[in-house]
Amino acid sequence: MSPVLQIPELKADALIHGFSTMELGSVGLTHAKDPEAVRESRRRFAAALNLDPDTLTVAGAVHGAQVARVDAPAESIQGVDALITDRPGIALFATYADCYPIVLWDPKHRAAGLVHAGWRGTEAHVATAALAAMAKEFGTQPEDVKAGIGPGICGNCYEVGADVAERFDPAFVNQSSGERYLLDLAAANTAQLNAAGVSDVFNLDLCTKESEALPSHRRDPDGRRFGAIVALR
């Protein structure tokens, strides 16, 4: 596996995007035993995409649906689960371990977004909140947008209780054993984007829990994270 994964359908001259694997090391600072190693992993990830590591702008995700427009690099923006920009030279960045990174790319207005969607963010419609923010800020029209869903825990692995399952359309929920349910967050986010007018949703279809190359909170709750970067050229 390549150290940086990309969604083939999102490869474009004007868009840079990627998802780091464990080959680059954990990029999650919050529970890191060795923060300097994490910073070095982040620098290597940015460099692998030919980006200046100093332009990394982190979404300080809180599992909500708040969106921030980024006009200049900032070390971190707290309390938001989506970042949007139309400025080249900013590397939108967030970290994940089972939650889904979602990339939004508007080639017409040369604008992009990066979303962090776990079950809470999905329930709060964070992906379409980012889309609406791009419409307001940049004039983005959903039909022009290409969306990409990166690695995350799949609908066969993501077991939840009834308290979580009942918050979602039954179309995205399957019965597991006993009082447990399986929730398909990628399908739920795809459906939300489709309903908002984005027909081009491309799913990398890679499960974090099933892939040793990626960290999974459900498999190993050790604080390791992979990263997603979205930037404009």
Ligand SMILES: [Zn+2]
């Ligand atoms: Zn899986």
